Amino acid sequence: MVSIKDVARHAGVAASTVSKVINHYPNVSRATKEKVEKAVKELNFVPNSVAAALSSKHTSRVALIVNLNVEAQAVDEIDMRYISGAINKAMELGIDVITLFFFMLRGKSSEEITRYLKSQSITGIIIYGLSKEDYVLHDLIAEQNFKFVVIDAPLMNEQTSCVSIDHTSGQYDVAKKTILENEGDKVLYIAGKKNGYVTFERIDGMKKLAEEMDLKLDIRFGEFSELEARKITLEHGEENNIIVCASDLMAIGAAKALNEMDIFRPVCGFDGAMLMGYVGWKINSVRQDFSGLSAKAMEELYTLLNGGKGRMVCMPYTLVQIDYMDVLI
Amino acid sequence: MVSIKDVARHAGVAASTVSKVINHYPNVSRATKEKVEKAVKELNFVPNSVAAALSSKHTSRVALIVNLNVEAQAVDEIDMRYISGAINKAMELGIDVITLFFFMLRGKSSEEITRYLKSQSITGIIIYGLSKEDYVLHDLIAEQNFKFVVIDAPLMNEQTSCVSIDHTSGQYDVAKKTILENEGDKVLYIAGKKNGYVTFERIDGMKKLAEEMDLKLDIRFGEFSELEARKITLEHGEENNIIVCASDLMAIGAAKALNEMDIFRPVCGFDGAMLMGYVGWKINSVRQDFSGLSAKAMEELYTLLNGGKGRMVCMPYTLVQIDYMDVLI
DNA sequence: CTGTTAGCGCGTTCAG
DNA sequence: CTGAACGCGCTAACAG
Numbered sequence: 001m002v003s004i005k006d007v008a009r010h011a012g013v014a015a016s017t018v019s020k021v022i023n024h025y026p027n028v029s030r031a032t033k034e035k036v037e038k039a040v041k042e043l044n045f046v047p048n049s050v051a052a053a054l055s056s057k058h059t060s061r062v063a064l065i066v067n068l069n070v071e072a073q074a075v076d077e078i079d080m081r082y083i084s085g086a087i088n089k090a091m092e093l094g095i096d097v098i099t100l101f102f103f104m105l106r107g108k109s110s111e112e113i114t115r116y117l118k119s120q121s122i123t124g125i126i127i128y129g130l131s132k133e134d135y136v137l138h139d140l141i142a143e144q145n146f147k148f149v150v151i152d153a154p155l156m157n158e159q160t161s162c163v164s165i166d167h168t169s170g171q172y173d174v175a176k177k178t179i180l181e182n183e184g185d186k187v188l189y190i191a192g193k194k195n196g197y198v199t200f201e202r203i204d205g206m207k208k209l210a211e212e213m214d215l216k217l218d219i220r221f222g223e224f225s226e227l228e229a230r231k232i233t234l235e236h237g238e239e240n241n242i243i244v245c246a247s248d249l250m251a252i253g254a255a256k257a258l259n260e261m262d263i264f265r266p267v268c269g270f271d272g273a274m275l276m277g278y279v280g281w282k283i284n285s286v287r288q289d290f291s292g293l294s295a296k297a298m299e300e301l302y303t304l305l306n307g308g309k310g311r312m313v314c315m316p317y318t319l320v321q322i323d324y325m326d327v328l329i
Numbered sequence: 330m331v332s333i334k335d336v337a338r339h340a341g342v343a344a345s346t347v348s349k350v351i352n353h354y355p356n357v358s359r360a361t362k363e364k365v366e367k368a369v370k371e372l373n374f375v376p377n378s379v380a381a382a383l384s385s386k387h388t389s390r391v392a393l394i395v396n397l398n399v400e401a402q403a404v405d406e407i408d409m410r411y412i413s414g415a416i417n418k419a420m421e422l423g424i425d426v427i428t429l430f431f432f433m434l435r436g437k438s439s440e441e442i443t444r445y446l447k448s449q450s451i452t453g454i455i456i457y458g459l460s461k462e463d464y465v466l467h468d469l470i471a472e473q474n475f476k477f478v479v480i481d482a483p484l485m486n487e488q489t490s491c492v493s494i495d496h497t498s499g500q501y502d503v504a505k506k507t508i509l510e511n512e513g514d515k516v517l518y519i520a521g522k523k524n525g526y527v528t529f530e531r532i533d534g535m536k537k538l539a540e541e542m543d544l545k546l547d548i549r550f551g552e553f554s555e556l557e558a559r560k561i562t563l564e565h566g567e568e569n570n571i572i573v574c575a576s577d578l579m580a581i582g583a584a585k586a587l588n589e590m591d592i593f594r595p596v597c598g599f600d601g602a603m604l605m606g607y608v609g610w611k612i613n614s615v616r617q618d619f620s621g622l623s624a625k626a627m628e629e630l631y632t633l634l635n636g637g638k639g640r641m642v643c644m645p646y647t648l649v650q651i652d653y654m655d656v657l658i
Numbered sequence: 659c660t661g662t663t664a665g666c667g668c669g670t671t672c673a674g
Numbered sequence: 675c676t677g678a679a680c681g682c683g684c685t686a687a688c689a690g
Contacts, residue, residue: 001447003683014661019685027659044440046448050382050390051683054666058685061379068409080397080432087433096449099428103409104416111373118330119375120425332667343677348669356675380667383682387669 002043011039022047049096053121060095060305062298063122065137067102067129078271078290082128082151085291089298098122102129110139114146123147124301128294130155131195147304149297153197156310163297163313167198170286170317171205174268175244177319178284179213182266184242187215190222190229190254192246202246202270216240222250229253234261243267248322251283272320287320331372340368351376378425382450389424389634390451391627394466396431396458407600407619411457411480414620418627427451431458439468443475452476453630457623459484460524476633478626482526485639492626492642496527499615499646500534503597504573506648507613508542511595513571516544519551519558519583521575531575531599545569551579558582563590572596577651580612601649616649 008015013032020028021036053061064086068079090097124147141148141160148160155162189206192199210217218240222229229250234257243265245251251269258265272287293315300313337344349357350365382390393415397408419426453476470477470489477489484491518535521528539546547569551558558579563586572594574580580598587594601616622644629642
């Protein structure tokens, strides 16, 4: 294992100078900087981040706490994009990342979690997939022992930023587009999970639209489940003439139901992911750049760790039309 | 942050003594041991694993490298069991775990990966989901710079153990049972991925059975895809009278196809997971204890790190019958 | 601008 | 059986 001392010797400078170079400190002359960089290359030196974390007060070890949607099929593609986006950006920024899953934390108190994270020298945390019922994680955030970035939940304080798209206007836009393209006035809205944050932001978008366009709005909770969306559509699809879903997966469930019922209703979804599709159905959707979002979250955490204040960061989205073909996987 | 010194002061001993107690060194008197343990409890002391990793030569930081089956729906439940099994055991053993995914390593050379892992003070690695085409990871294993435990791939050397069930006899057993229960002599075997290790071990089981029972064996590769299994069954289901699949997911695809074709053939699967099912179809399967398997893998890695030699560890399985009901999710 | 000195929190000798 | 002393690899203050 080649250490900073080896590099120092090889370059004919002190270890601290090497440290200054690799950490991009300002006060280093061009000449020695180049000498050191050359030595680093030649020895294939990679700084030991464990030692750095121990030494530096100002370190950047970060935990990514992810709630994988194990129940809802196919969502893992999105999860993967979140995870990879965050981790790639972290590597770019020289931040160490530890990935934790919600299920690992189950049954632990916020104190226990705090101690564990401290024992890992973790100072910053990104949370993805938080629902209103994750009380312990809410405690953790409220206690402000770490810097946080929460994705897709409007939680904020001095130490906590949130990043997400504007779900309200995203839902508004895609539904409006679908209605204008098809003409309809009775909307079945299949919402997400009752305990999810984005669920109600999106409902707000629908309510605004309903008011503006004078629509009859029928809101049901589909829990992001294809099956549930199918059931809801079987029951209430006929009496409405537009079906708006809070996810593509549910849109597929709805389309499937309509196929079974042998009637047509325009359907739109949300996420713009390439899910396993069905039945040659064209579906409007809201496409988010998931990996971009989580990369932004990592950046935001970085600025928080460097003294930034918690704030809200809003990312863009685009409307897309997806043509689901007859593929199951 | 409460450190080992605080505990030492609180217990009226030296820091090194505390260290000996928490690391279960033999030469500590009962009395001081209890004093220290009391202090640890009272101060809620959790050792800083980063510092421990730095100090100890003999440390236990471990990477879990996972190939998530993003393409195949619903397999994530199994992935989660693997991950949680390994991590829970690691916590029990006081080992730090870093979870990496294959996609993070894509495009990196084994040298780069080695340097990265060394920079993280990682000494042991568990790999799950390895296929024959993951050349870089094979290099990594061959170079023997770390201790390895490979799950479900028969790779072994001084530093490398593998743990898995006996796929050959598992496949043999479940197929035999299904055939005996139903009587049949022409078997359509829908195998897994062409580049997967377990695929060929299971095929061996089928070949042995075919020889013993004098069966006609029709082997096709379903790539663990429900759709592919459905297609294969549509094409070749009728001409055979038993359908054996290398995964439950494919068994469901086969059952679906048989439903469409409106014919009956006994079907059996593999994994014994609770997948999203279909059509009230009874399917024999081989149930593995995934979290137990990965927990075993972590234990095995632990013994490797403590001087054990690489070896093969075989875990048990059970035959089960699963009744897939009409649920989609 | 550079090198020296002191730790970070812990594990590990080695006297006592 | 216990504790003082040293060092892991690195960063941070301070001299020079």
